[in-house]
Amino acid sequence: MKLWRNSMKEIAIVIGVIVLVFLVMDYNTRLEKLNQLNEKALTARAEATQAMQTQVALQTQIAIATSDPVTEGEARKNGEIQEGDQLIIPMPAPGTLPMEIIPSTPAPERLMKWQIWYALFFER
Numbered sequence: 001m002k003l004w005r006n007s008m009k010e011i012a013i014v015i016g017v018i019v020l021v022f023l024v025m026d027y028n029t030r031l032e033k034l035n036q037l038n039e040k041a042l043t044a045r046a047e048a049t050q051a052m053q054t055q056v057a058l059q060t061q062i063a064i065a066t067s068d069p070v071t072e073g074e075a076r077k078n079g080e081i082q083e084g085d086q087l088i089i090p091m092p093a094p095g096t097l098p099m100e101i102i103p104s105t106p107a108p109e110r111l112m113k114w115q116i117w118y119a120l121f122f123e124r
Contacts, residue, residue, distance in 0.1 A: 064070060081087055
């Protein structure tokens with residue numbers, strides 16, 4: 001009977017050690033997954049922060065572009081007038097000749113090298 005009790009204790013200890021090894025392995029696996037998820041969370045936070053900064057920058061640009069002084073300045077650059085302004089169109093002085101429009105000459109067609117050699121040897 002003593003032998004049987006000692007062997008039962010040994011078997012229980014061996015089973016306990018095996019269970020403990022499996023628990024440690026499972027704990028290690030879970031820690032590894034936790035580290036991977038933490039890295040993904042950091043990446044997602046960085047991307048979200050970047051997206052928010054981009055959104056703020058774009059909203060700032062929209063606010064600047066739609067402000068009254070900028071809109072008025074662009075309208076003035078394009079020659080638009082405001083209510084109360086008088087449009088003045090300069091007229092040429094009497095007796096001056098209008099400027100002649102010189103037609104542009106088209107660029108000559110570029111020949112391929114074989115066309116140049118063909119013309120050199122076979123055309124007169």
